[in-house]
Amino acid sequence: GAVVSQHPSRVICKSGTSVKIECRSLDFQATTMFWYRQFPKQSLMLMATSNEGSKATYEQGVEKDKFLINHASLTLSTLTVTSAHPEDSSFYICSASSGGAITQETQYFGPGTRLLVL
Amino acid sequence: QKEVEQDPGPLSVPEGAIVSLNCTYSNSAFQYFMWYRQYSRKGPELLMYTYSSGNKEDGRFTAQVDKSSKYISLFIRDSQPSDSATYLCAMSPLGAQKLVFGQGTRLTINP
Numbered sequence: 116g117a118v119v120s121q122h123p124s125r126v127i128c129k130s131g132t133s134v135k136i137e138c139r140s141l142d143f144q145a146t147t148m149f150w151y152r153q154f155p156k157q158s159l160m161l162m163a164t165s166n167e168g169s170k171a172t173y174e175q176g177v178e179k180d181k182f183l184i185n186h187a188s189l190t191l192s193t194l195t196v197t198s199a200h201p202e203d204s205s206f207y208i209c210s211a212s213s214g215g216a217i218t219q220e221t222q223y224f225g226p227g228t229r230l231l232v233l
Numbered sequence: 234q235k236e237v238e239q240d241p242g243p244l245s246v247p248e249g250a251i252v253s254l255n256c257t258y259s260n261s262a263f264q265y266f267m268w269y270r271q272y273s274r275k276g277p278e279l280l281m282y283t284y285s286s287g288n289k290e291d292g293r294f295t296a297q298v299d300k301s302s303k304y305i306s307l308f309i310r311d312s313q314p315s316d317s318a319t320y321l322c323a324m325s326p327l328g329a330q331k332l333v334f335g336q337g338t339r340l341t342i343n344p
Contacts, residue, residue: 119276121276147330149330149332156241156339157336157337158239158321158334158336158337159277159321159332159334160334161332164330164331208277210276212330221279221282222279222330222332224269224276224277224278227274227276229274
């Protein structure tokens with residue numbers, strides 16, 4: 116159980132285009148989803164936390180107008196990188212939890228999406 | 234100073250050895266401590282989950298938390314080549330799901 120999928124697994128796009136990444140919880144209802152970014156040989160950095168049906172909470176330094184997050188249902192969250200630039204190239208990973216923002220539930224991670232912006 | 238410090242390695246040991254991985258942290262509010270394993274180009278997989286201080290064992294893996302020293306450890310006994318991966322420690326305060334990760338230690342088990 117507790118499977119989280121991401122699509123696409125890899126995407127290459129031109130600078131200036133927008134890219135949408137989907138994160139799905141396959142066998143449980145994800146009240147809360149998290150989006151992380153991981154640069155090579157570095158740790159996961161939390162970008163934002165989203166709860167179903169409400170606006171995402173962004174971490175300091177993350178541009179909310181550039182990284183649009185939608186959590187429309189209990190099994191789906193999307194991250195859209197708008198007007199992507201080469202410096203946005205990274206490994207984007209989502210995680211999902213059945214708990215609310217103030218409960219202590221395990222986060223289950225997706226397999227990640229590798230974004231390369233040319 | 235980072236909230237969570239973890240030696241990035243790389244760490245290379247022979248098969249069968251006992252591996253010790255460690256993290257230190259500065260935030261005394263952290264109450265939940267986790268170890269994740271991440272294979273190359275994959276998402277992290279939860280290995281161990283510990284609340285507050287103490288030890289927890291699961292098969293070949295043992296997690297230790299020493300809150301007085303702000304120090305956590307993961308021990309791997311009878312290490313196997315399939316254990317080769319990056320190991321990330323993560324922690325969070327009570328009542329919050331936000332995880333703070335260490336940098337990750339790259340581990341290679343040589344046959």
